[in-house]
Amino acid sequence: MFFPIWDPTMILLIPALILTFWAQSRVSSAFNKYSRVYTSGRLTGAAVARDILDRAGLQDVAVERVPGNLSDHYDPRTRVLRLSAGVHDSASVAALGVAAHESGHAIQHDVGYVPLTMRNAIWPVANIGSSGGFWLFFLGLIFGSPMLQNIGILLFFAAVIFYFVTLPVEFNASSRALAVLESGGYLTREEMPGARAVLNAAAWTYVAAATMAVAQLLRLLVLRGNRRD
16 A cells, blocks of 8 residues: 555645645745835834724724734634734835735624634634544555545545635635725825735635645545545
């Protein structure tokens, strides 16, 4: 039997891997490029996030500075918006785009945006399924247990659903971000294309993640089918 990581079914992952590398390269390139383009308003990402949240009536949502590169996220459990140093302290077009995007997630949470509610609900199972389901499946292969294989596939399927529910959540947050950056006067008309380029590039990373999840699930199904044969 082939080792779980390296076997002929890995060929199914190649297109997804190519898309993933391309998406990561694109978002890094766009962010680095527009991190060097500073806005005329000179407001930092933290200041813009705070203002967007306050205008939305979310004064109770804190904005925190966290370490890391592009580690920005909104935590719905603690209602805290966390921004990396390169976004929190920067007045660049890229920083404002990311800050507004994460603020969009806080607003989604506040208004009960359905896809976000769904994503938060399935996260615990999806978190287990994304790693545990994969290895549970291969334990089923090793010990010849169809039941373990099926449980592993079902758990991993939950992760696939999570990745697909994430797509509308992220696209909607970016749409909200671009709208508020323009209507709120945070960016000029000339600066808007830069923010749009950064957020569009980031969107491709979520598409790539969903594609990889589907490819992994297909790989498991092929392995199970071959084992039965």
